[in-house]
Amino acid sequence: MSNKKEVEAYILLVVQHGVEHQVLENLMKFEGVTEGSLVYGEFDIHCKIDVENMKKLREVHDKIRKLKILRSETLIAYERAPRKKGSLKNHHVRKLGHKRVRH
Numbered sequence: 001m002s003n004k005k006e007v008e009a010y011i012l013l014v015v016q017h018g019v020e021h022q023v024l025e026n027l028m029k030f031e032g033v034t035e036g037s038l039v040y041g042e043f044d045i046h047c048k049i050d051v052e053n054m055k056k057l058r059e060v061h062d063k064i065r066k067l068k069i070l071r072s073e074t075l076i077a078y079e080r081a082p083r084k085k086g087s088l089k090n091h092h093v094r095k096l097g098h099k100r101v102r103h
Contacts, residue, residue, distance in 0.1 A: 005050040007057050007076065011064060012043040014071040020044050023067050032060045043073070 015023045020038055027036050027047050035048035051057050061074065 005052060007049075007051050007054060008080070009049045009051075009057055009077070010075040011047050011049065011061070012073040012075070013045040013047070013064075013069055014042075015044045016068045016070060019068045023069070026067055027064065030060055030063050032056060 024036050024038060024045055027033050027045070032049045032051040033047050034050045037046045038044065039046050049057060049060055051060060
């Protein structure tokens with residue numbers, strides 16, 4: 001079985017007030033979550049997920065939905081730009097949609 005990370009996703013989260021640090025700390029414990037940040041703006045947390053396949057992404061996403069999340073937005077990259085200087089015109093991120101989770 002290959003460990004090559006084929007799926008790159010970004011999840012933007014709105015969380016309950018006052019639990020931002022706790023949610024971020026829990027996110028970083030999940031297998032596949034490689035980066036996480038508290039951010040200003042419409043969302044509270046941004047995290048990057050690198051996994052082998054869509055099944056693994058679904059598993060991580062299901063774990064995230066159990067946290068104190070009010071709203072989430074999932075973006076899945078379908079083409080990566082080269083890591084050099086130059087044009088980013090070949091890099092696209094597809095918006096999958098968002099879900100509202102009630103607690």
